[in-house]
Amino acid sequence: MVLRSSSRARFGRPLAARPRPVAAAPVDEALSTIIPEPVSFSELALSVAMQNTVAELGYTMATPIQAGSLPFAMAGRDVIGQAQTGSGKTAAFGIPIIERLDPRDGPVQALVLCPTRELAVQVHDELTRLGKRHELRSVAIYGGDSIGRQMEELRQGAHIVVATPGRLGDHIQRRSLTLANVRVCVLDEADRMLDMGFAPDVERILRQCPPQRQTLLFSATMPEWVRRLALRHMHDPETVEISTRPEIPSEVRQLYVQTTWADKTDALAQILDQPDVVMALIFVETKRTADVLQAQLGGRGYQVGLLHGDLTQRERDRAMQQFRASHIKYLIATNVAARGLDIDDISHVINYDVPLTPDEYLHRVGRTGRAGRAGVAVTLITPSEILKLRDVEKHARTHIEPATLDEDFPALVVSAEA
Secondary structure, eight states: OEEEEOOOOSSSOOOOOOOEEEEEOTTOTTOEEEEOOOOBGGGSOOOHHHHHHHHHTTOOBOOHHHHHHHHHHHTTOOEEEEOOTTSSHHHHHHHHHHHHOOGGGOSOOEEEEOSSHHHHHHHHHHHHHHTTTSOOOEEEEOTTSOHHHHHHHHHTOOSEEEEOHHHHHHHHHHTSOOOTTOOEEEEESHHHHHHTTOHHHHHHHHHTSOTTSEEEEEESSOOHHHHHHHHHHOSSOEEEEOOSOOOOOTTEEEEEEEOOTTTHHHHHHHHHTSTTOSSEEEEESOHHHHHHHHHHHHHTTOOEEEEOTTSOHHHHHHHHHHHHTTSSSEEEEETTTTTTOOOTTOOEEEESSOOSSHHHHHHHHTTSSGGGOOEEEEEEEOGGGHHHHHHHHHHTTOOOEEEOSSTTHHHHHHOSOO
C-alpha cells in the first residue's frame, strides 16, 4: 500500500495521528510516501454511537483503505482512494459522512455517486446500517425505479442521497432536489463511471455542488479522466493508494478450454453439466452476447439468470434474488453488472468471453473461492485467442492450466488440490 500525503489542512481542525513517513515519493516534491500501520476501529476517533455500531457489525480491524483514508476524511480533507472492489471503501467514506453531518442542517448534505443501480442500493444499505444510531436519513435514487416514489422520499427529507448520475440529473431537472447544501460529495468507483459514459454527467453534477465541499473519490484504477477530474474538482487531496493487486486465492483452480466459436456454447453446456457445479457465474463482454447466450441455454433446458444494464431494476433484482437463494444455479453477467456481487457459494466462474484486461480477469475470478472455499475458474478460448490469454496470464502474474472436455474433465476441474 502507498499513501501519498501533503501536510496542509483545509478546515483548521487537528488531524488524527498519521502513519509514519518512510520515503519521499518521486512523482511530486510536495508528496511523501507513508505506510499506515494496522489499526482497530476502537483506536479511531469515532463517536461512542459509531463505535457501538461498528462493533455490532463485526468490524474490528480497519482494512488498508480504511486505515489510510479515515483519519483524513474524518478531519474534513479531500481524499483520493485507489483500491479494488471489496476492499471496504463504503465504510471508508460512509463513517466520516455519518460522523460529520448534523441532521439539523437540512436536506442533501451528502451526495454519493455510483455507476450502477446495484452499487447504489448496496451503498445505501450499508449507510443505513452504519447510521442506525444517528438521526440521518439516506435515500437511493437510480434508473429503473419509480421516479414518483423517489420524489416522495426526497420530499420527506434526505440528508444523504446515493444516486446514479443519470437519474440524479433527472431529479435536478425536475427540481425535486438541490445540491446547494452538499457538504460532502463522494465518487464511488469513478473509473466505472467513465467506462459507462457518465463522465459528462459527473462533471455537470460536481459543478452544481458548493465549491467549498469535501470531495472523496474512490476508484479501482486511475485513468487519465479520473486524474483530471481530481485536479479540477478537489482541493489539496490526500491520496491513499492500495498498490497491491488482489491475489487469487490458492483454493481456486484456474483452467482454460480451447474450442471454436461454433462449439463454444456446447463446451459451456458440458461444463455446466458437471456434478460439482454448485453455482456458476458466467461472464460475457456485451449485453447482446448475454441475451443470445441465455436464449441458447434456455433452449437446451437450462434455467439461467441474466444480469446486465439494459434490464429493468425489477428484472435485475429478481435474477439476483433467485441466484442468491439458489433457485437458479447459473447466472450470465456483464462485468459492470457484476460489480458488488458478493456470494460465498459460487463454485465456478466461467469466462465465456476472454477478459480484455488482467484487472478484469482478477475481478471475475475473485467471485469464486471466497471465505476459504474451493473454486474453479474456466476460460473458454478459440485458437486465435491464445496470445490474448497469455497476455492476461503474464500481466495478472498467474498461471492458467489447459484442460480438455473429455472423460477426465470432471476430476480435473473439481480438484482444488492440484
